[in-house]
Amino acid sequence: MKLYTYWRSTTSYRIRIALNLKGLQYESVPVNLVKGEQSSSDYVSLNPGQGVPALVLDDGTVLTQSMAILDWLEETRPSPALLPEDPVERAHVRAASLVIATDIHPVNNLRVVAKLKAMGHSQDEAVAWMNEWMAKGFEAFGRMIGEDTSFCFGDTPGLADLCLVPQLYNAHRWGLDLAPFKRLTEIETRCLALSEFDAARPENQPDAA
Known part of the structure; x- marks a missing residue:
């Protein structure tokens, strides 16, 4: 399989973790979002949404949108x-x-x-915008997950953890005060101690700059 990805893309990060957890081999194909490579005609023909990730299966089938790809991985x-x-528990995790x-x-x-910049x-205003939405989202997320579990909903990482860790990467990057979200950062630490999460980190990708 080929995963069209960008090292700092949180949606690509989700898929890298999932592929690693499922033990699936894949080739990373970098798409530089900052340089606008996602808008090239070749890539648009692959993914009309002009985003990452895109996962090309062994038979040439193209899957896009990270949550849809995660559904496919779970089903197959x-x-x-x-x-x-x-x-009911599945619905809670998905929510x-x-x-x-x-x-x-x-x-x-x-x-x-x-x-926003245009x-x-x-x-500074753009960063404040991002941090405001992250803080509000993390507050809601924290109330929805398990209270005494090692990971978001149990003793092993699942879909919610795959979404949380990449978003926390962005939160660290943009300087969000994470002191109010101690449980989330504790889960993050446990996740990143796992080789499958560690290998998926942005800084460990071949296109990391």
């Missing part, structure tokens, strides 16, 4: 499981994951921040 490679078996994937990430996306906002 169910072990180790990223979701619990109970339907927490979507707080990050749909409430935080879209408004912190590179093109959204670029648009509208006249300063770098």
Whole structure:
């Protein structure tokens, strides 16, 4: 498989972790979002959404959108499981994951921040914008996950952890005060101690700059 990815993309980060946890081999194909490579005609023909990740399967099938790719991975490679078996518990895990994937990430996306700057906002204002949405999202996320579990919803990492760790990477990057989110950073530490998470870190990618 080929994973079209960008080292700092949090959505790509999610997929790298999942592929590692599932024990799947893949080739990383860097797409430099800062240089606009996602808008090249070749890449648009692959992924009309002009984003990353895109996962090209061995038979040439192209999958896009990180949450859809994660669903495909769970359905086709169910072990180790990223979701619990109970339907209600699965819904709870998905809901927490979507707080990050749909409430935080879209408004912190590179093109959204670029648009803010094009509208006249300063770098400091853009960073304040990102941090505000991350803080609100993390507060909600923290109330939705388990209280006494090693990871977000149990003793092994799952879908919510795959979404949390990359978003916390952005939070560290942009200087968000994480003191109010001690449980989240404790989970992050446990996750990053695992080789599958460590290998997926942005700084460990071939295109890291």
